Amino acid sequence: MSVVDSVLARVPQRYRQLAIRHRELLKFGIVGGITFLIDTGIFYALKLTVLSPKPVTSKVIAVLVATMVSYWLNREWSFRTRGGRQRHSEATLYFAISAVGVGLYSAPLWVSRYLLHLQTPYTSRFVEEIADFTAAQIVGLLLGMAFRWWAFRKWVFPTDQAEQAPDRDREPVS
Secondary structure (H helix, E strand, C coil), rough: CCHHHHHHHHHHHHHHHHHHHCCCHHHHHHHHHHHHHHHHHHHHHHHHCCHHEEEEEHHHHHHHHHHHHHHHHHHHHHHHCCCCCCCCHHHHHHHHHHHHHHHHHHHHHHHHHCCCCCCCCCHHHHHHHHHHHHHHHHHHHHHHHHHHHHHHHHHCCCCHHHHHCCCCCCCCCC
């Protein structure tokens, strides 16, 4: 019995069908959780040490590292039944879309820091940390994740035409 089967066996029946139906989204969410931890760890490690005066640069570096891990996990696990593109084309699209995602992840932090001035000396260090976490790790994450989920399914890991047909069990008519 696989790990997935053993986990599904413990899920109540009414939720099991929902989990199976939305397995790509669940896998994407798990990958997102893993890369969230990577992103957050790197962001704070840089922001609180060598890049303390440059929080947006810290965020961009953290997102880039998390994106590389995300590509590998999404390709090999979340969307492994999709695609069909050559790997270099797929990777190029993935990282181009992720570049837009980096902007979406970083924009709320930039707004918080430089438009709303939620940073010292304009506010306390405590407020700055709460604003940074909320902007970068919650708002930015939600914006970037929603965009990437949509864009990856549409352009990077599309389904085959046969899978998109409403009656995929039916033989094609000649």
